[in-house]
Amino acid sequence: PVLEARQKCNWGLATKSRNMAEHNIVVFAGDHCGPEVVAEGVKILQAIEQHRPSVGKFVLKEHLLGGCSIDTTGTPLTDEALNAANSADAVLLGAIGGPKWGTGAVRPEQGLLKLRKEMGTYGNLRPCFFASEALVDSSPLKAEICRGTDFVIVRELTGGIYFGDRKEDDGSGTAWDSEPYSRPEIERVA
Secondary structure (H helix, E strand, O other): OHHHHHHHOOOOOOOOOOOOOEEEEEEEOOOOOHHHHHHHHHHHHHHHHHHOHHHOEEEEEEEOOOHHHHHHHOOOOOHHHHHHHHHOOEEEEOOOOOHHHOOOOOOHHHHHHHHHHHHOOOEEEEEEEOOOHHHHHHOOOOHHHHOOOEEEEEEEOOOHHHOOOEEOOOOOOOOEEOOOOOHHHHHOOO
16 A cells, blocks of 8 residues: 555656756754754755766755744745745755744644645645564564555545634633644645
């Protein structure tokens, strides 16, 4: 099932560019470990360019997202950065947020949620399979559970609890979070 899901989703570099030799990628390094991880991703892209020139050239444009954007611009995602992402062929995104921005009215994840919603990146594919037969005996799970485990979880990212209305306790003893989903939001992940 994992392989089938990958094939159905056409995993790999899909491009919107008319010039197939050039792939415009917006890079959001993010916060904390994000820049370190993204730097390694950039090295991979550079290695692909070097060893597979037929793939074309990756044109990287850096923008701020998350806490670093709040610190610099006062907002977690600028319109300029959002427009760049929308017109790019791909986005390379690092981790965002951290304790420094955890309690303010303007928070790093607001930028990430806006980016997801605006770009229509509504789901994560989370494959789950047991990596190696050699590890079965080391697993806390029973061997019959480990063997043959192969499925994909589709995690929805732009509806429900992320964007639902919420009310904090105002002293009346009542608080709530709504988790609304439209029919199209459900159908696209089902």
